[in-house]
Amino acid sequence: MKENKTNVKDLIMKLGPLVALFLLCIVLTIATDKFLNYNNFMNIFKQASINCFIASGMLVVLITAGIDLSVGSTCVLAACTMGVMVQRGITNPVLLIVAALAAGAVVGWLNGFLLTKLKLPHPFVSTMGTKNVILGLALFITDATPIGFQNKGVDAVLFLGAKTVGGFPISFIAVIIVFILFHFFLNKTQLGRQIYCVGGNAEASRLSGINSDRVLSFVYTLSGVMSAIAGIILVGRVSSANANAGLTFDTDAIAACIIGGASFNGGKGTIWGTLIGALLIAVIRNGLNLLGAQSDIQYVVIGLVIIAAVFIDVTRETMEAKARRMAAK
Amino acid sequence: MSEYIVELKNATKRFPGVVALRNMSISIKPGEVHGLIGENGAGKSTLIKVLTGVHQADEGEIWVDGKQMDFKNPIDAQEAGIACVYQELNIVKLLSVTDNVFMGRLIKKPGGVLDYSKMKKLASETMKSLGQEVDVNKESGKFGMGVQQMIEIARAVQVNAKMIIMDEPTSSLGEKEVEQLMETVRKLKKQNVAILFISHKLEELFELCDRVTVMRDGEHIITEEISNMDNDKLINAMVGRTLDNLFPKQVCPKGEVALSVKNLESAGVLHNVSFDAYRGQILGFAGLVGAGRTETFRAVFGADPKDGGTVQIDGKAVVIKKPGDAINSKIGFLTEDRKGQGLVLGQSVKNNLIMSSMKHFMSGIFFDDKKVAESCSSRIDELRIKTPDMETPVGQLSGGNQQKVVIGKWVNTDAEIYIFDEPTRGIDVGAKIEVYNVMNQLVKAGKCVIMISSELPEILGMSDTVIVMREGRIMGEIGRDTEYFNQESIMKAAWGGKLA
Numbered sequence: 059m060k061e062n063k064t065n066v067k068d069l070i071m072k073l074g075p076l077v078a079l080f081l082l083c084i085v086l087t088i089a090t091d092k093f094l095n096y097n098n099f100m101n102i103f104k105q106a107s108i109n110c111f112i113a114s115g116m117l118v119v120l121i122t123a124g125i126d127l128s129v130g131s132t133c134v135l136a137a138c139t140m141g142v143m144v145q146r147g148i149t150n151p152v153l154l155i156v157a158a159l160a161a162g163a164v165v166g167w168l169n170g171f172l173l174t175k176l177k178l179p180h181p182f183v184s185t186m187g188t189k190n191v192i193l194g195l196a197l198f199i200t201d202a203t204p205i206g207f208q209n210k211g212v213d214a215v216l217f218l219g220a221k222t223v224g225g226f227p228i229s230f231i232a233v234i235i236v237f238i239l240f241h242f243f244l245n246k247t248q249l250g251r252q253i254y255c256v257g258g259n260a261e262a263s264r265l266s267g268i269n270s271d272r273v274l275s276f277v278y279t280l281s282g283v284m285s286a287i288a289g290i291i292l293v294g295r296v297s298s299a300n301a302n303a304g305l306t307f308d309t310d311a312i313a314a315c316i317i318g319g320a321s322f323n324g325g326k327g328t329i330w331g332t333l334i335g336a337l338l339i340a341v342i343r344n345g346l347n348l349l350g351a352q353s354d355i356q357y358v359v360i361g362l363v364i365i366a367a368v369f370i371d372v373t374r375e376t377m378e379a380k381a382r383r384m385a386a387k
Numbered sequence: 388m389s390e391y392i393v394e395l396k397n398a399t400k401r402f403p404g405v406v407a408l409r410n411m412s413i414s415i416k417p418g419e420v421h422g423l424i425g426e427n428g429a430g431k432s433t434l435i436k437v438l439t440g441v442h443q444a445d446e447g448e449i450w451v452d453g454k455q456m457d458f459k460n461p462i463d464a465q466e467a468g469i470a471c472v473y474q475e476l477n478i479v480k481l482l483s484v485t486d487n488v489f490m491g492r493l494i495k496k497p498g499g500v501l502d503y504s505k506m507k508k509l510a511s512e513t514m515k516s517l518g519q520e521v522d523v524n525k526e527s528g529k530f531g532m533g534v535q536q537m538i539e540i541a542r543a544v545q546v547n548a549k550m551i552i553m554d555e556p557t558s559s560l561g562e563k564e565v566e567q568l569m570e571t572v573r574k575l576k577k578q579n580v581a582i583l584f585i586s587h588k589l590e591e592l593f594e595l596c597d598r599v600t601v602m603r604d605g606e607h608i609i610t611e612e613i614s615n616m617d618n619d620k621l622i623n624a625m626v627g628r629t630l631d632n633l634f635p636k637q638v639c640p641k642g643e644v645a646l647s648v649k650n651l652e653s654a655g656v657l658h659n660v661s662f663d664a665y666r667g668q669i670l671g672f673a674g675l676v677g678a679g680r681t682e683t684f685r686a687v688f689g690a691d692p693k694d695g696g697t698v699q700i701d702g703k704a705v706v707i708k709k710p711g712d713a714i715n716s717k718i719g720f721l722t723e724d725r726k727g728q729g730l731v732l733g734q735s736v737k738n739n740l741i742m743s744s745m746k747h748f749m750s751g752i753f754f755d756d757k758k759v760a761e762s763c764s765s766r767i768d769e770l771r772i773k774t775p776d777m778e779t780p781v782g783q784l785s786g787g788n789q790q791k792v793v794i795g796k797w798v799n800t801d802a803e804i805y806i807f808d809e810p811t812r813g814i815d816v817g818a819k820i821e822v823y824n825v826m827n828q829l830v831k832a833g834k835c836v837i838m839i840s841s842e843l844p845e846i847l848g849m850s851d852t853v854i855v856m857r858e859g860r861i862m863g864e865i866g867r868d869t870e871y872f873n874q875e876s877i878m879k880a881a882w883g884g885k886l887a
Contacts, residue, residue, distance in 0.1 A: 248754075255742055261728050265720060267709075267711040
């Protein structure tokens with residue numbers, strides 16, 4: 059009986075974001091007749107996909123009790139790297155994609171290096187540093203002007219962000235494939251479980267023979283690579299590389315993870331929760347757009363949602379601690 | 388008017404899985420130095436926390452100066468006149484002595500500006516009355532432990548505390564500082580302040596106290612004038628039961644040397660530490676806290692770097708630079724801080740059990756879920772881990788069961804050498820016996836067990852051989868069948884005496 063009760067509670071906690079997403083959709087359906095139709099939903103998926111990629115990397119970092127504030131900058135750096143290459147006449151799609159991924163991997167590896175080798179206290183500060191360095195770099199290589207990709211013969215790169223299958227964006231199909239891979243990676247592989255262990259208790263993990271430094275280096279590199287993939291999709295979607303495009307990417311990704319059940323204290327979070335979190339944010343932005351709200355209101359709403367999500371995270375922690383005490387009695 | 392200044396009546400305090408206080412009563416007279424002793428885990432700390440409002444008793448009453456009190460938090464207790472000098476000092480080291488003495492009760496001039504000249508004068512006077520003429524403007528951290536402790540006592544004096552609780556105040560002090568502290572205690576006594584003096588050192592109690600209370604398993608055992616007591620009487624009251632029932636020791640045949648450590652060095656911490664540990668045996672490590680026992684095995688295990696020395700496993704030299712190397716050499720290390728260093732509390736029993744041995748459970752790049760589940764359920768059965776299922780977060784288990792999960796984690800690595808560091812700390816008597824039984828199981832299976840413990844009865848109850856350490860050196864080795872296998876000899880060696 060007691061077990062059933064905790065299971066129900068657990069289920070509500072887990073399904074909370076999904077229920078919120080569903081309710082929000084109902085509200086928007088009533089509020090505007092432009093919301094509930096196939097094209098708009100495809101639009102939402104398209105909008106969500108960039109955040110989904112960035113958030114998947116952010117999730118893995120958050121599970122280790124870290125944070126990566128450089129994701130938005132890394133995303134635009136990857137886009138701008140491709141832009142500059144196209145400008146110089148390099149149009150080989152493989153070369154462009156490899157260059158973008160490499161840029162992301164280097165930034166991520168650097169974040170990991172700062173944390174594990176230079177022992178900077180918290181990645182909040184070090185990744186805030188790289189965020190600015192990387193953004194500056196992206197502005198520098200592009201002379202702070204957007205670079206267009208149209209009619210440059212690079213459609214093979216753009217298709218990921220631009221093309222659809224029967225209206226369904228390829229970028230979101232990619233999201234689903236990558237998220238399934240993440241699910242298996244986090245739950246079924248050694249490194250995946252080690253990520254949760256390091257996040258839950260780094261010292262206990264070290265003394266259990268887990269190479270915590272290697273795990274941390276890996277997650278930041280992964281976060282960089284995922285941001286770079288987001289950059290590739292960004293280029294496809296807007297057909298240009300703009301160093302100023304990543305303004306809201308960091309917070310959107312963090313918000314998606316936290317809404318989806320990850321915690322700043324590390325040790326938990328799932329990829330499916332993150333998917334729902336990212337969709338929730340995309341629906342909010344889409345709904346506000348349809349209702350004619352300007353960017354000022356969007357900032358306010360997203361800000362409030364983030365605060366609410368953190369509040370829910372804290373409440374969840376205290377509730378779980380209480381449940382633990384009750385169970386132990 | 389009661390003859391007592393502070394009374395705790397029939398207090399009971401339960402924690403998950405443990406009853407920390409059981410119908411405990413204690414009464415302290417004004418101007419009395421009242422000793423409180425008991426074994427580790429007897430409930431002294433909980434008693435202090437109830438008296439200072441940190442914890443609230445589930446049942447029972449607190450009376451101060453003839454009035455019944457209801458301490459909801461430490462501030463209530465302070466206002467009622469109960470102050471406490473904790474073992475770990477509550478000093479802000481970067482602030483001045485004055486700031487620390489008046490922390491939380493700064494004196495203000497009208498208008499809200501701090502009246503530093505008055506506070507400095509008072510702080511200086513108070514410190515002087517405690518026998519410490521110091522510059523109260525200096526940072527507290529620049530003084531030694533003795534003075535820092537006096538700053539805490541000065542804080543208590545400043546609030547006109549009716550009773551000051553001192554929790555093992557001499558444990559971190561040098562000889563001279565101890566003498567000064569005792570002088571201070573006598574001065575406070577003359578000012579009619581009651582002192583509840585918790586100590587592990589019996590001679591201090593005989594020197595200072597008027598009366599003494601002995602606790603065991605959260606219960607009040609005896610309160611008596613110190614003049615009516617002697618060493619034996621106090622120890623009997625503390626230990627209470629015969630060791631045989633508590634320690635289900637099974638002697639096994641001595642096997643080969645499993646772990647041989649030679650000339651282990653770590654600058655300033657370990658000096659020339661050499662010993663052999665055999666299969667089929669429990670090797671106990673005794674010594675005072677800080678004697679270098681944990682440090683020895685952290686170095687052996689690769690958790691801390693070492694400056695020199697060699698390690699042989701089953702006669703073969705091994706190089707251990709990180710915990711992973713030690714695990715490959717089949718060493719398991721149950722750290723003293725189970726929650727901080729042994730387990731990931733938010734993760735399931737299953738994940739904790741396989742944490743050190745994931746590579747044994749892989750099939751390709753993915754986990755072999757069936758193998759994991761089978762292995763975990765056999766660990767749960769063998770070690771009799773009480774858990775609803777293997778997916779339950781380990782933080783929800785009781786202390787004893789958590790400890791068994793840590794043991795299971797090392798069994799899963801196929802460890803041959805088990806280092807238990809304070810294996811029964813913070814778990815109740817029943818669970819302790821189960822942990823001892825697991826140790827028996829291990830040595831019976833021909834494994835080598837090393838047990839670091841600060842509880843002498845446990846060392847004597849379970850070890851085949853005891854090594855005593857002091858200040859990073861090995862003082863001596865005592866076999867179970869020798870005449871020195873007793874508390875007195877071990878304590879003597881731990882304090883620097885020769886075995887003879």
